[in-house]
Amino acid sequence: MAASMSSKVLLSCFSTRVPCRFARSCRLVRNVHCTSVIATPAYDKEFEAAKTKLNSLKEDPGNEVKLQMYGLFKQATVGKCNTPKPGMMDMVGKVKWGAWNTLGDMSRDEAQKKYIELVNELAGAVAESETPTQTGKYSTLIVERDGKTFKITLNRPSKKNAITYEMYSEWVAALEEAAQDKSVTIAVITGAGDFFCSGNDLSNFANINPAEIGKMANQAKDVLMKFVTAFIDFPKPLIGLINGPAVGVSVTTLGLYDAVYASDRATFHTPFSHLGQSPEGCSSYIFPRLMGLAKANEMLLFNKKLTALEAFNRNLVTEIIPEQSFVEETDKKMKMFSELPPLTMQSAKNIIRSVDRETLHKVCERECNLLVERWQHPECMNAIMNFFTRKSNT
Structure with a gap:
């Protein structure tokens, strides 16, 4: 995180x-x-x-x-x-x-x-x-069904869709709802506004006493593990529609989607080292397999921000679509995919994912355990302080 x-x-x-x-x-x-x-x-x-x-x-x-x-x-x-x-x-x-x-x-x-x-x-x-107040049980997401497509839109555009604890919980609940709905063939995730997602909302932690950092680190670990597990175990095709910049955990979990379509204005950034932290979302395992070790390290260790084309060349993105036609083209693709035989799709995904599922769960736990250590280390605290100082001067 x-x-x-x-x-x-x-x-x-x-x-x-x-x-x-x-x-x-x-x-x-x-x-x-x-x-x-x-x-x-x-x-x-x-x-x-x-x-x-x-x-x-x-x-x-x-x-x-x-x-x-x-x-x-x-x-x-x-x-x-x-x-x-x-x-x-x-x-x-x-x-x-x-x-x-x-x-x-x-x-x-x-x-x-x-x-x-x-x-x-x-x-x-x-x-x-x-945006108009959403009815139902989701307040940070827009959840829609379009035929056999279950669409989840991250809906905090004024905050660049930064993830709060509430959004983590709702995102997991929406994936569970999509998994259980027999009328749904595919699930889609995108963002409202000009960002896909800017990563974690720092106000998540505004009321924490420093004496309780250890306790809260372990609570945050539980939240993150539940979130990543929802992606690992999602039984139906899951597709990311990356409409704009993506940061942090919204990037690292992309390796757990089944296809990722990106606008040509999308960027992908995992600034872990800048913040004294470490990778999550199973990216420590998946990114080297997708990109090769050196290219994965460039992102996960050296904080390189990728353009959409660079992400495509590194196999993180399935296809790049021009911004001006992104919604129209992806709508057509999603409709076409949703008409494919649902049980056949699930069976195919299951056999593809089953090879790595146990490994992914173990990787997720190792990553989260390391993050608990990092969150409590002075090096991480100093990095965050420097981050705030830089942001205040931009």
């Missing part, structure tokens, strides 16, 4: 003096408080309006954005960073200090402008990506 467990020690609410409607989630690191800044009369109306707009958002903008806003707010209200770097053990303080310090000599007016632009962009993105 890239960008996940060690982030628990970092994700406090990066708020300011401005009342933050998400401040009640700031329980992660005890005895660390949001820095207070006294507002000055120099604030213009747009800046005040941006603060009000931020607090009216219905959804937490995420810790990366809050960190960026923290630095801009400090620069806009105080000016250049004028406090010493926090000590080694104050990990949250160090990340917050870095977000402010890296703004250097940026003027207060420029910081106000960037803060206003960021809030307006955030509010606009949320408004554009809002």
Whole structure:
């Protein structure tokens, strides 16, 4: 689960003096408080309006954005960073200090402008990506039946379809429903908006006490094992329609699909080493078999982001389809596949998968055990801290 467990020690609410409607989630690191800044009369109306707009958002903008806003707010209200770097053990303080310090000599007016632009962009993105409330038992997915096709659409477009604990649970439930539905021949997974999936949502871990990291690491392991197992054991043809960029576990599990069709604008990224973590989704076993060891290592060890064409050449993608015709062409393919004899399809898949099924389960368990170790290691914590600092400056 890239960008996940060690982030628990970092994700406090990066708020300011401005009342933050998400401040009640700031329980992660005890005895660390949001820095207070006294507002000055120099604030213009747009800046005040941006603060009000931020607090009216219905959804937490995420810790990366809050960190960026923290630095801009400090620069806009105080000016250049004028406090010493926090000590080694104050990990949250160090990340917050870095977000402010890296703004250097940026003027207060420029910081106000960037803060206003960021809030307006955030509010606009949320408004554009809002979809009607889903009925039934799924709130993070759109689940549809089109003839004999069971279609699962990851439905958090404002968050690039980042995976929450709720989405993990619903995704597993949707696969189980598709497996049990006798009217379904094939299952399809795609994403809403411009991303397929951006990996794990870091806010999964925003309320975790550092003293409980070991416990939560093992709980996260259970979630991940159940998720990957649902792919390993899925009895019907499973097809990925990769409509845009894919990151982390949404990439590593692609080796467990039966076919993967990608838009020509899709990319595939597994930044494990950057984050002090290790591969999952059975990718440590499947990717070398698909790509060869050297090419797999380029992704899993050295963080290479693949284009759609590179993914095709490495056998991770079945076919590339132009973005402008992606939906139309894949709809036709899915309809054609769904009309094939269902029991014949299941029998064929079973004999293909049976050769490796036991091995895949063992690989999944080994990968998850290693991740539990990685999530608790200082190297991983430092990597996540650096990740947050980089994100706040982009």
